[in-house]
Amino acid sequence: MKKNLQISLKPGERIFVNGAVLKVDRKVSLEFLNDVTFLLEHHVLQPEDTRTPLRQLYFIVQTVLIDPANGDDARAMFHGSIASLQASFENVAIRQGLTDVREFFERGRVFDALKVCRSLFAIEDDILAQRSRSDKPDVGLQCEVP
Known part of the structure; x- marks a missing residue:
């Protein structure tokens, strides 16, 4: 038997659930009784924080989760971006992580794709x-960072 998922939110905190944005006015606990796609506010990356290639990818994946109505556009961006990143990174851990992100994303496990992507930030x-520090552009990453 599958255990229900319980989440506690603080006053003013938001949660994104199946594309809807919910904001609570007081401390509250939510219990999800069935499968649900959600993202807590502190995991949401803002556009101004997408200064690196992996954070840009995270933002694209996050868009699929938060805004399903625009999911087709974000999916197309994902496929172009993931291919470019896999060709740009030399680091083995990142390349494997990107492979995992792609597999999770293609299997509809968007939240898992976000977790893997977030784990690659460090x-x-x-x-x-x-x-x-070295002023060399090829220390594991060959793509431009804005």
């Missing part, structure tokens, strides 16, 4: 820091 940050 590696990407290290690569970018090394690149910045």
